Amino acid sequence: MTRNIICFILLALGTGLWVCASLFRFLITSDIPVSFTPEEAMVTQESFAVAGVLILIGTIVTKAHAFHLITFTLYATITAFHFYINDYFHRSAVYYTDEFAVLANVSGYIALVVAFINLIFVMKPYMRVLKLKVDR
Secondary structure: HOOOOOOOOHHHHHHHHHHHHHHHHHHHHOOOOOOHHHHHHHHHHHHHHHHHHHHHHHHHHHOOOHHHHHHHHHHHHHHHHHHHHHHHOOOOOOOOOOHHHHHHHHHHHHHHHHHHHHHHHHHHHHHEEEEEEEEH
């Protein structure tokens, strides 16, 4: 019971911070020409990192195999969609600099880490089965 409550609270905080960081990133990159300070970029990157850690802790706390599978699928889809959108819409733009690329892709990298760690949790039971078959 308490494990589910802790999981829900951490996931809600992580998701809320992720949405706030995304909105802040859209805010600082929305003016033309795109200009933002390094402090704004660091706040955005740190917000995504903290949100990713909260989401990871929230998914690690739960023991449900289906939950890890759903989380992996969701964040793998987010990662693929994110990199496709950034490559398709921003790559040929005039404002696409190294600083903009780092700021635009940080959420995709954090989503990739969340997806990969949940993939490890999804594959864990299957690895135990394979180990038992090899040991016999």
